[in-house]
Amino acid sequence: METLRNGGCCGGGELSMSNxxxxxxxxxxxxxxxxxxxxxxxxxxxxxxxxxxxxxxxVDVGWLPFQVSFDSRGLRVSGPRIGSPMxxxxxxxxxxxxxxxxxxxxxxxGAESGPCHAFHTALVVNDLLECxxxxxxxxEPTVEGHSGWYFGGLESQxxxxxxxxxxxxxxxxxxxYRPYIGxxxxxxxxxxxxxEERPLVSFEYEPVAPYPKSFYTQQYGVS
Numbered sequence: 447m448e449t450l451r452n453g454g455c456c457g458g459g460e461l462s463m464s465n466x467x468x469x470x471x472x473x474x475x476x477x478x479x480x481x482x483x484x485x486x487x488x489x490x491x492x493x494x495x496x497x498x499x500x501x502x503x504x505v506d507v508g509w510l511p512f513q514v515s516f517d518s519r520g521l522r523v524s525g526p527r528i529g530s531p532m533x534x535x536x537x538x539x540x541x542x543x544x545x546x547x548x549x550x551x552x553x554x555x556g557a558e559s560g561p562c563h564a565f566h567t568a569l570v571v572n573d574l575l576e577c578x579x580x581x582x583x584x585x586e587p588t589v590e591g592h593s594g595w596y597f598g599g600l601e602s603q604x605x606x607x608x609x610x611x612x613x614x615x616x617x618x619x620x621x622x623y624r625p626y627i628g629x630x631x632x633x634x635x636x637x638x639x640x641x642e643e644r645p646l647v648s649f650e651y652e653p654v655a656p657y658p659k660s661f662y663t664q665q666y667g668v669s
Contacts, residue, residue, distance in 0.1 A: 467498045470514055470521045476539035481546035485538075489523070508545045509632060510564055512538070526564070530622045547629040550661030555647060555654055560584060560634025564618040566593035572611050577601045580624065581640040584633055593617055594635060600642075629665075644669070 469489050474482050485507060492499075499505070501516035505523075513524045513534045525538030552559055569592075574580065577599025587594035596606075597620060604611040621628050630639045630647075640646040644666045647654050656662035 467493050467496070468521045469493045470499050470523045471519070472523045472538055472542075473536050474525070474538040474542050476537070477542040478546050481542040484546075485523075485542060506563065509548060509562065510541050510545060512541065526618075528622050528625055530619045532564070532618055544628050547661070548632045551629040552632060554656040554660035554662035555633075555649075556657065557637065557649075558634055559632045560594075560637075562593040562595070562617065562631065564621070565616055566591055567614045567616055568593050568595040568597050568620060569606075569612050570597040570615050570620070571599055571602045571604050571606050572613050573602050573604055574599050574615075575623065579640070579642060580627070581638065582627065582630065583638045584635050586635055593631075595631070600640070629661075 472482060472485055472489070488507070489499075499514045499521060501514060501521070503514050504511045505514060506512075510526055511532075512526075515522055515524060522536070523538060524534035524536055525541035526532050527535045528540065549559075568582075571577075574597055579600040581598050581600060583596045583598070585594045585596060592614075595617065597615075598606060606612050617631060621631070624641075626645075627639075627641065630645065633639070633647075636650055638648040638651060640648075645662075647656070647662070656668075
């Protein structure tokens, strides 16, 4: 599992009072068992390898950041809650289920992950939030911190070829506005999704059929 440790130590010395290297607890009563086990296993393996998690630091797991904190209950991991700006809550269920859904969606089409992060930006047509029907197109990112995703609206009246008709938003803000896009955001360059009555997934603008009995067919049915 790819991770990136950010932030830093805020009062990390407190941890030595009980255990210099405790395994952070993950509270996720509504998470899929596989998703919870994946993160717990990574935490346990990291501590066994000598990694000491610090109070106040942020750890990126896949598409999402998680926050480590220490209180009277011990060392814990908090997950992001849907909403902008991002805030962290004790219950990590939503976050873990989203990470699992992203992987299962890739498996549904036999696609490799195109890693990006919730805080990466996307190009968006300026009237996107006024459009009922969104579509997304994964292009090669041209600048650091950009995901490569373009978000358009089928009902948009603006020409995205004109620079003044296009802006940027973070993927997290876009996901918070319409959470149903979340499972699709790790599709790699060359893939497109149109969020009509059911999501239509394409590669190089040609529709791609999901595998039978896959996550996609279970969630969205078959055409």
